Amino acid sequence: MHVTLAEELMLLSLDDDSGVAKDGAAAAWAVAGGLLADLALAGRVALDEGRLSVIDPTPTGDPLLDERLERLVEWIGGKAPGKAKAAEWLTRDRATAVRAAVDRLCERGLVVEERHRVLGLFPVRRYPEADGSVERELRGRLTAVIRHHEAPDMRTATLIALLHSARLHALAFPDLPRARVELRFAEIAAGDWAGEPVSEALRNMRVAIAAITAVTVATAATAAIS
Template identity: 50%
Template sequence: MEAPTHIPITLGEQLLLLSLDDESGTAREPAKAAPAIAAASLVELALAGRIDVTDDKVTVVDATPLGEPALDAALEAVAGRNPPGSAKDWINRLKTDAVARAHTGLIGKGLVREEKKKVLGLFPVRRYPEADGSVEAAVRQRLDAVVLAGAAPDERTASLVALLHGAKLHRLAFPDADARRVEAAMESVSRGRWSATAVRHVVKAAEDALTAIIAVTVTTTVVTNG
């Protein structure tokens, strides 16, 4: 199901690729993308058999490092917390570091480049325009096949769909498709039985936590701007 590529890429990096404007390198919907990238770390750890969710608490079942710096940092953080925290707690705790590591990963893999500029000659900003679009194109192809064409998803694609759905990032993945059709299809995929029960528990906990976090973010933004 997964399109061939010679560059291994985490779910968090896939989410970041989808959220970056290809030409300008600016982040789109960062308030939603950041927690989604953090949630992706938890989902990756579940897929690798490292964590589970028990009574709404994230617990480590195997602390063996994976060899992926971003995921190993998240695993070490979760393993070092006593008492355990909820998925929502961890998404909020991990999001800043998770986004930074996703940027580092994409730069290191040659998929984006970093540009440093100053706005008004004073305020430093960083942009991450596309350097190699082949991996993002493969990600979008997989998403289109599953969500728009109804193909059976593999674990990672279904997990990515669930994360996008929970964070309300439908438009980043499917900017030109009918919004209601896309949302219904993503809901169906995220609720499917495409993985082991333990993995689905973590994905569901992460998706629910994202929905709650995004709801608060949207409400706060409306109140602030209103």
């Protein structure tokens, strides 16, 4: 079963048993970035020095990506030339991107939605695993690259770069020392595995995600201290 990078990131974030999203704030940035990355890999969007453009509005055939592509065409069309910034789009898209990715996972039967009420008042939704085959394959690919130092394919390298940019190393390898995982992730993220101009687009996006995530983490830490 072919799933998007955004869906793979959500599978890593969602706890298999409880269905609670781990590192939800940072994961949201990565999920939004995953949608852009897939569109870049498909030759639909380009990023140049932080500027975002649609270079081919033709649908990809994937409902999740095509919905985002339509939104991007409309959003960029309302901007002055050269004013559509990747960081602005990611900020705008992160909440709805998560919702869209989770809904798609439910449609595929990979997770199931459970509704509860906290204190009998506040409705919450959880998404425990229903079919673990896709996540097992995903984690197997990551294990081969990180534990056994096999060369990643382009999609796995892109996924690792997104995880690294959003500081989500523990989602992929909670049982390994963070320093070890981070070093290998950084090595892969710096590699030239996609070819130009896609590599340039993905580098631009990773820079945007890393910068936004750093601000988010710093803000959360300040709030916790105060």
